[in-house]
Amino acid sequence: MTEFSDSEILEKFRDEKSKHYAFNLLVDKYRQRVYWHIRRILIDHEDANDVVQDVFLKVWFALDNFREESKLFTWLYRIATNESISFLNKKRKRFFIPLVNVEYQLAQSLEQDVLFTGDKIQKLLQQAILKLPTQQRIIFNMKYFDGLKYEEISEVLGLSVGGLKASYHHAVKKIEKFMENH
Template identity: 40%
Template sequence: MTDNELLSLLLKDKTREKGFSLLVKNYKERIYWQVRHMVLSHEDANDLTQEIFIKIFQNIDSFNKESSLSTWIYRISLNHTLNFLQSKSQRYKSNIKSLEDSMLDNLKSDKYFDSSDIELKLQKAILSLPEKQRIVFNLRYYDDMPFKEMEEVLNTTQSTLKSTYHFAVKKVQDMLLDDEKDKFSFPN
């Protein structure tokens, strides 16, 4: 089912629930993984994904069709996740340990994470990136999002996104050893 067909179901009272059920089916995994790669913890990602879908359902009438439905959904998802991370980092301001260090520590003991040394090292490198570079890196590396789509979601030009991604990959590679670097395939 296309997004336009989905949208026509969502905008009618009679078919809204059916449309929403199909929307959840179509987007649940993409949204979950987008969130999970940002927050790392399964519990947080689970809570946030549910909140994001409720937000989408409650605000579907305000979708103005200026962007595609998928772009609008990704934007809501990203904003909700960033708000969560910002409010969490506020709580860590007075702590000796930063939010990133705490996320990494939790990851080590997370049963839903393949905690091999090399994967932990990659996550450490990604967490060291500035927020914008981290978002672009995750969307490209894990979600395979084309720069064209990223341009709409992040409201940034493709050339800026490409250079941001390039710098992010360079930084991540610099934090890995030569033999470790070769184990990861970073898309262009």
């Protein structure tokens, strides 16, 4: 199947006749990347499924206003990150979980998750990542798992490249220390 470029998809989306077709192309192109980004933040598949649908719903209503000042995929990542963070905040409020404990709860849910297929070391790595503060965790995931460049992460999160490098370095040190001790 031919993969359309972002600008081709956007052009088709702006034409009322091919709007739905263009949106399907966009979903097909980015659904997996967006889903995995959300899943690594929220851990639970059902939560990730809810949020990924919300993200594309927002994209549908906001795409007309997308001015191509940033890349389409960094814009999608930004929406996905914001939606995931607000989902975690809602979860904290709904279940009266203290701010620091939501990641602890996610680590607990990993134990019973049938859709976690990693081995013992992979589980330990995820538990180490879940010990990081939310923003540092997101930075680590984007760099380590998604292989994004610092410039791209900077565009998504609106943070300086220098700050991101320092944050990633500290995250790696913390994770290594956690894994050595467990």
